[in-house]
Amino acid sequence: MRICVVGKGGREHALIRALRESESQPEVFCFPGSEAIHEIEGAGKVEAHDLESLISWMTANSIDLCVAGEESYLVTEAGLANRCKDVGIPCWGPPFAAAQMEASKEFAKEFMQRHNIPTGDAAGCADIDEAQAAIAGRYPTVLKFDGLAAGKGVAVCPDKETADEFLNEVMVERRFGPGRLLVEECLxxxxxxxxxxxxxxxxxxxxxxxxxxxxxxxxxxxxxxxxxxxxxxxxxxxxxxxxxxxxxxxxxxxxxxxxxxxxxxxxxxxxxxxxxxxxxxxxxxxxxxxxxxxxxxxxxxxxxxxxxxxxxxxxxxxxxxxNEGWSVCCILASAGYPESSRSGDLISGLENVEDARIYHAGTKKQDGGWTTNGGRVLAIVAGGDSREDAVGKAHAEAAKVHFEGSQRRSDIGRLHF
Known part of the structure; x- marks a missing residue:
């Protein structure tokens, strides 16, 4: 079996490792991939630069299955799954119309309401005036950009000042590009x-x-x-x-x-x-x-x-x-994240991690070693029969990895329990 996974981050690194460990032992390729992903045994590179060249490559290389890791290609042009269907390649990922469940917060909210699925009240807004009218002085409130924003298009606003700041970012500065806004009840x-x-x-x-x-x-x-x-x-x-x-x-x-x-x-x-x-x-x-x-x-x-x-x-x-046990993932983020991210800091200690899995997200190979190359840099993942065991191992192993400006939360797996 030959599989092509679409994506490049820590999620895809984990997904490809899991696919490679499958009993059928498939050959796996990744687009666009990363240097760390391509170091996985049996994970090959894809010679493509956009959706259409990817479809051509998969057709020419007898790919049996395409797996959508990241969301963007599902709503790029005609949609990844739609184009796979056109050429007869099974795709584990939804077609363009169904992918609006993520691509449009307003579409998703209307779907929830139409099918009586429990959710918070919400109103779609085209500009700041409509948003302020929908908020109506009720705080805290939740503001959501109606589009893809890499997980950063949502703000929980405790007061008017915070809401005004986010509204300006989204509706005036257009931080995430053109789009509407959802004002939602704070659950x-x-x-x-x-x-x-x-x-x-x-x-x-x-x-x-x-x-x-x-x-x-x-x-x-x-x-x-x-x-x-x-x-x-x-x-x-x-x-x-x-x-x-x-x-x-x-x-x-x-x-x-x-x-x-x-x-x-x-x-x-x-x-x-x-x-x-x-x-x-x-x-x-x-x-x-x-x-x-x-x-x-x-x-x-x-x-x-x-x-x-x-x-x-x-x-x-x-x-x-x-497995009925527990798994804990600790993210190591770069200096300045999430407002910005600093690249080029040398990562040390990876070779000392023994009792955990390492998944690369924002890294780059340089002079035989790894450097930071993005906001979220690495994921250190450990398991255990109990939550306490998994938490202890994950944090102990994550503490072995160092780079300048590294950010890691020490309460992962501890807070909310």
Whole structure:
């Protein structure tokens, strides 16, 4: 089996490692990939520069399956899955229309409301005046850019000053480009990330996770793409998981079918566990990052064949099995992140990490060593039979890695427990 994974970050590094460890032992290629990904044994490079050249390369190189790692290509031009279908390559990722579940917050909110899926109240806005009218002096409030923003297009605003600052960034400075804005009710409670593998009307809920979005300990500071995650089947008890399935996951999959969106691939549910029950905050049309890095080591069996069969409309849950333990992912971020990021700092200590997996996100090979080359640099992931064991190992191993200006939260896996 020959698989092409689309993406380049830590999530794709983890996904490709998991695919390579599948029982079917596929040959895996990655576009655009990274230097670290291409050092994985059996992970080849793709000679392409855009969506159309990627499709041509996959056709010429007899690719059996395309897996969408990152979200952007799903809504680029005609859409990755749509173009794969045109040339007869199964794609584990949703078509362009279904990918609007992530690409447009307003589309997703209307979907939730149409199918009676529990969520917060919201209003779509075209300009600052409409947004201020929708906020109506109620704080805290949540503001969301209606488009893809690499996980940084959401602001929880405790007061008018914070809201005005974000509104100016989005609607005046156009930090994320043109687009509308969603003003949303601020839900309160612990968050949980639920992942489902979806193939039409069939789905399988995978191991849940919890991520930590703020840059500083205690959930302080601005949002990031994610500073760490913890994953386990024990993160939510069976009663809660049944309620999440019955009230959110099953109605979502049924709604996708009813709306003829033909969803195939991983579907992320960002949930808030409120005092009135679980409510959905957002959908993502792929695995979360860094949740993927935490979840993948807990999955065994044949992930490659599972994705291939699912992409063909034949979901086979029996191909996967799940470790009942815990997995903790610690992110090491560069100086200045998330407002900016500094590149070129030499990374040391990687060779000393013995009891954890290392996934590269923003790194570059230089003079035989690794340097920083992005905001989130590395993910250090460790597992254990207990949460305490996994937390202790992950932080101990992460502490062995050094670079100037490194940022790491020491409360990953500890806060909210």
């Amino acid at each position: 309160v409670g612990p968050e949980i990330s639920i992942f489902a593998a979806v193939s039409g009307s069939d789905y399988l809920i995978l191991t849940p996770a919890r991520d930590y979005k703020r840059i500083r300990e205690g959930d302080e500071g601005p949002n990031t793409g994610g500073m760490g995650a913890v994953a386990s089947r024990r993160l939510a008890d069976p009663e809660l998981m049944k309620r999440i399935d019955d009230e959110i996951v099953a109605p979502t999959v049924a709604g996708l079918e009813k709306d003829e969106l033909n969803y195939v691939g991983f579907l992320y549910f960002g949930l808030m566990l409120t005092e009135n029950g679980p409510k959905i905050i957002e959908y993502n049309c792929r695995f979360g990052d860094p949740e993927c890095q935490a979840v993948m080591p807990l999955i065994s069996g044949d992930l490659a064949k599972f994705c291939l069969e699912g992409a063909k409309g034949n979901l086979q849950p029996e191909l996967l099995s799940f």
